[in-house]
Amino acid sequence: MARTIKNPKKAKRKNKGSKKGDVASTSSSVPTIQPRVWQPGVDELEEGEELQCDPSAYNSLHAFHIGWPCLSFDIVRDSLGSDRKDFPHTVYFVAGTQAEKASWNSIGVFKVSNISGKRREIVPKKSSEDDPDMDGESSDSDDSEDEEEGGSGAPVLQLRKVAHHGCVNRIRAMGQNPHICASWADSGHVQVWDFSSHLNALAELETEGIQGSSVFNQAPLVNFRGHKDEGYAIDWSPVVVGRLATGDCKNCIHLWEPTSDSTWNVDPTPFIGHSASVEDLQWSPTEPHAFVSCSVDGTIAIWDIRIGKSPAASFKAHDADVNVISWNRQASCMLASGSDDGTFSIHDFRLLKDGNTVVAHFKYHKYPVTSIEWSPHEASTLAVSSSDNQLTIWDLSLEKDEEEEAEFKAQTKELVNAPQDLPPQLLFVHQGQKDLKELHWHAQIPGMIVSTAADGFNILMPSNIQSTLPSNGS
Numbered sequence: 001m002a003r004t005i006k007n008p009k010k011a012k013r014k015n016k017g018s019k020k021g022d023v024a025s026t027s028s029s030v031p032t033i034q035p036r037v038w039q040p041g042v043d044e045l046e047e048g049e050e051l052q053c054d055p056s057a058y059n060s061l062h063a064f065h066i067g068w069p070c071l072s073f074d075i076v077r078d079s080l081g082s083d084r085k086d087f088p089h090t091v092y093f094v095a096g097t098q099a100e101k102a103s104w105n106s107i108g109v110f111k112v113s114n115i116s117g118k119r120r121e122i123v124p125k126k127s128s129e130d131d132p133d134m135d136g137e138s139s140d141s142d143d144s145e146d147e148e149e150g151g152s153g154a155p156v157l158q159l160r161k162v163a164h165h166g167c168v169n170r171i172r173a174m175g176q177n178p179h180i181c182a183s184w185a186d187s188g189h190v191q192v193w194d195f196s197s198h199l200n201a202l203a204e205l206e207t208e209g210i211q212g213s214s215v216f217n218q219a220p221l222v223n224f225r226g227h228k229d230e231g232y233a234i235d236w237s238p239v240v241v242g243r244l245a246t247g248d249c250k251n252c253i254h255l256w257e258p259t260s261d262s263t264w265n266v267d268p269t270p271f272i273g274h275s276a277s278v279e280d281l282q283w284s285p286t287e288p289h290a291f292v293s294c295s296v297d298g299t300i301a302i303w304d305i306r307i308g309k310s311p312a313a314s315f316k317a318h319d320a321d322v323n324v325i326s327w328n329r330q331a332s333c334m335l336a337s338g339s340d341d342g343t344f345s346i347h348d349f350r351l352l353k354d355g356n357t358v359v360a361h362f363k364y365h366k367y368p369v370t371s372i373e374w375s376p377h378e379a380s381t382l383a384v385s386s387s388d389n390q391l392t393i394w395d396l397s398l399e400k401d402e403e404e405e406a407e408f409k410a411q412t413k414e415l416v417n418a419p420q421d422l423p424p425q426l427l428f429v430h431q432g433q434k435d436l437k438e439l440h441w442h443a444q445i446p447g448m449i450v451s452t453a454a455d456g457f458n459i460l461m462p463s464n465i466q467s468t469l470p471s472n473g474s
Helices: 196-204 349-354 402-415
Strands: 023-026 049-052 058-064 070-076 089-097 106-115 117-120 147-150 156-163 168-173 180-185 190-194 222-224 231-236 244-248 252-258 264-266 278-283 290-295 299-304 313-316 322-327 334-339 344-348 358-362 369-374 381-386 391-395 426-430 438-441 449-453 456-462
Touching: 058 106, 070 438, 070 449, 089 168, 089 449, 106 196, 156 196, 168 231, 180 231, 180 244, 222 264, 231 278, 244 278, 252 278, 290 322, 299 322, 322 369, 334 369, 344 349, 369 438, 381 438, 391 449, 426 456
Parallel strands: 070 168, 278 322
Antiparallel strands: 023 049, 058 117, 058 456, 070 089, 089 106, 106 156, 117 147, 168 180, 180 190, 190 222, 231 244, 244 252, 252 264, 278 290, 290 299, 299 313, 322 334, 334 344, 344 358, 369 381, 381 391, 391 426, 438 449, 449 456
């Protein structure tokens, strides 16, 4: 798997301009051509055409950067409440840079506030063509009857940088104690950090943006040098506070057990069961002793830390490298895996004894899958990012319904020109980022996804995802 960002460039502090998306239109105003939905991997842009984002497809969409591109980041759980639906939103992050020189790298601890948006109707009530009294050059304010708006202006980024020698391969915040973060370095070191002072400082700051020009020199709580190579696999247990597992490119996995709030005992004897690099691992959302790992060898291994250093079970998952996995926290029998060949699969552990765990297999993406994650709010929904510069959202509970489809087309009339032959489970395609690397759902804001790529971060809330999420009030 090609993990690094090619030719990393430091983003300049300027307006990025229009956001690319999934609607093709001509760059010239004459002649006027009706915009149409562009099918990635199917349609080709003709001379004079460009991709433009349709803002009505999003409840919220914002882009930002912290300087150098980041291969990995995590959303930090905050105390602002769960199930937040009202705009504007505030989100806390940690992210590790991929700078041109090792000494230029840092871990960014940052807050993005004033994330504005609108709650949109999926099917517009009327169009300008249907109402002769409506001005053809209507603005967003004309749609106020169909939209509930919250916040205004641009998001505010407040950033604090902590020096880190070398690129950060992957970084994860502990769910139970989110100020504690673990990072994998390309030097082969795994470090654990306490970022409480930075998060507290950000929480006390007003909404005046800061760019974090100064870099804090802070020692990690732990700097483990026991891995024989660099790595990417790292995960905190959601069941046992402080329990950590890390896997490297030499096929070794080490178990970390907490001995206090700030110290760990790392088992020097590794778990070994793969014949090649361990690419990702995930702890069970319900069982304290179980985790799974995936590898370049194409397999997924299931481990029980109570029964030795070999896998309890292992199975062939893909014909190519297995790059990423995600264990469903809403349905703990389900695991998603993404491969270097662009495919992703859904596995049901209840079928392990039958020899084939795959219950769904998708070949939509044409390039390596770089990130995959189940929604924390809906058991059948997951998001996938790929090297084809697409972030896709899927609802596995959906099936093709021709009657419903005909009714929807009748309601929307000429407003929708949907592409044909797409999987019915495909809910949304987000584009406009280059070299997508990682995505995460926000566990406290239903429907929000954040992604990182070579050209920075996106915060997105697709309008058709919000409606599928359960409401506590219903």
